[in-house]
Amino acid sequence: MGKLFSFFLFLFSVLVSAQDSINAEGITFLSDFEESHFTNFANGAEEDYIAALLGIDSTMTVSKAAKIKSNVDNFLEGLKKKSLSYNPKKKVKYIFNEVHDRFFRKYELDANFSDIFKSQTYNCVSGTALYTYAFDYLGVPYQIKETPTHVFLVAYPFQYDIYVETTLPGKAGSYVPSEFIIKKAIDNLVSMKILTSDYVNSVGYNKAYNDYYYGNENITKKDLVGIQYYNKGIFLLNGSKYQRAYWNMQKSSLVYENEKTKIFNEGILTLLMDELDFSNMENFKWFITFTKINQETDYLKYKLYSIISNDKLSEFDMVQVEEKLAEVENTDLRNALMETFYSFKAEKAYKFQNTSEALEYAQKIYELNPNNINAKNYIALIELDKLAQKNISDARLEDLTDLVERYPFLEEFGLYNRYRVYLYSFLVANSFNNNQKVAGDAYLNELEQLLKENKEGSLDFNQGAIGKAYGEIGAYFYRKGQKENAMRMLKRGLEFSPENEDIERKIRLINQSY
Structure with missing residues (x-):
């Protein structure tokens, strides 16, 4: 996933590039398309999800975005009839493989959502974002999970807890851990005194496993849009494009409520004060x-x-x-x-x-x-x-x-x-x-x-x-x-x-x- 936590690295980066001239009085958007669809989505316009994800591409237009959405919808419509005949586990596996084969070819850490439709390049954020859209379209319940360096999906939570790893094609991409695997993992956590046996006995192995490995907190599709901008900010930061990095962090913070965007923004501005x-x-x-x-x-x-x-x-x-x-x-x-x-x-x-x-x-x-x-x-x-x-x-x-x-x-x-x-x-x-x-x-x-x-x-x-x-x-x-x-x-x-x-x-x- 494209989250390079490089706070200490950027403190020693080179001087600001003279060509980075960004309006510091209000967030500068790359295009009218980005501004309208991003802000609409930030204000709760759920139908703008795909447009909000595509807006990070400065060349995106209304007609291009509409064409991409139409192609995705047509493809998913073709999966709908067959997916209805599968049980939940097979349905998730089927959708996962079909989407992966159709849209994903190469994993790149700094890819954004529009790269999927240009070169089939993706990362875990853009991949997860496309799967959330597909699952919504095809009626698959899910939760979006975030770790410090990764995001992934859990399909049919509380029922089958199917782990969906967007960066791994084939059988490894989605799976349900067996009872044996779950018990062994939790017993190891108890032996290491990370969890207590009293806690496991009170909630059960499955809940203890889900809570520990998947976490109690979920993120939203809006957060995914913000994480995409957060990632771009980090890459710009590591490339010494401090001003543009700041504005991507600012955009991120509009839809992704996370303390780290504030920390990075303060760090970036501190650098700018010196440079x-x-x-x-x-x-x-x-x-x-x-x-x-x-x-x-x-x-x-x-x-x-x-x-x-x-x-x-x-x-x-x-x-x-x-x-x-x-x-x-x-x-x-x-x-x-x-x-x-x-x-x-x-x-x-x-x-x-x-x-x-x-x-x-x-x-x-x-x-x-x-x-x-x-x-x-x-x-x-x-x-x-x-x-x-x-x-x-x-x-x-x-x-x-x-x-x-x-x-x-x-x-x-x-x-x-x-x-x-x-x-x-x-x-x-x-x-x-x-x-x-x-x-x-x-x-x-x-x-x-x-x-x-x-x-x-x-x-x-x-x-x-x-x-x-x-x-x-x-x-x-x-x-x-x-x-x-x-x-x-x-x-x-x-x-x-x-x-x-x-x-x-x-x-x-x-x-x-x-």
Whole structure:
């Protein structure tokens, strides 16, 4: 059977072929014929069984499929009268041999259903599929069994349990095990402690044999269609056709409920994440597809960053990335990826001193994650710098208050208090320069409170602004003839800003006037 469980093999396969360009946003079908009949069958249209099996052939058409079905039906119609005269065991053997002689010539591991009618090439999946159709047509009850590497049929289950092995022609193709064989097989299982004698005694040898060798779980004709696509996916995988392998696994999963298709799809997409050239934005759709089955946020954020940090991507490409990220279905994951994207954009814009763009992206990050320290930092740097570029006046105090109301976190940043020192220093200097002592004292109180809080030197502030503030205070008192007060305030300024040249110069001037 064409199920090569090659998970470890494909992890070390060669790079993706450049010609594998498949639409990753929705399953890509080989033809309109495949899409219509496959999806109909997937949705329960039982009459499309043969068409669904044939759709895996990209050259299949409605007329070709109809002709194949008609030929099969005519052949089976010819078997119907004679098969009715046989007992169940002979009937199964007769049908088996006639179908095998008519349709099967060569066993090939990678054959698909349409190959039966092109070259009489088959494997256990396609062979079993044709026998299920024949048994349905001729009224033979059956069950379809699956093992990890094989599928086969059991005709007349619970009555004769006739094993139908499609890959073996002649007498070996269908048989009923004798009571002797059954007893010997079960006794061996008991001796190996695989089964217990109590269990065998309670259910009987025949049921114990059937349950162990044939299994309790059956698969359906729909599963057979899915297994055919699963097999094709494995062969494409082993041939390093990863993208096409993925879509065959996807088709398989629509009709074949099995965990291994999900495992393989995740493995294939992981390979694609490492091998695809994401400088070609067409390939970014595979990243979005990957997010549907792998939601390891840290890895996806790392992978996204490695993609968007490629210098070959244009601004148009980046717009496409943003639009595609909006399609990620998981809200938390989408927000995390958007945060990574906006962080990259903000960082790049800020490095190129495009502060308006950096602020735009920082605000988007902040909306997604108010705890993002980089977003807070960009907002603090840019907004406070914008404020600092304006003419300094008491109106800036209102601006600063408004800004903190919008971004309360600004008070956590040193730049906020540095700006306040600068602003209050200017307001103090301006007030005393204009002989507005009451206003000046109020501003000075705020300034000195800030400077006292920074007694340990945790804040870098503008020494020139401090010198200007205390210098204007000294000048005010000097103009008023209050030289002692002038000296007292200047020396007080030196307590907050030692060795301040502006303050020391004013002190020297006053000393020279004595």
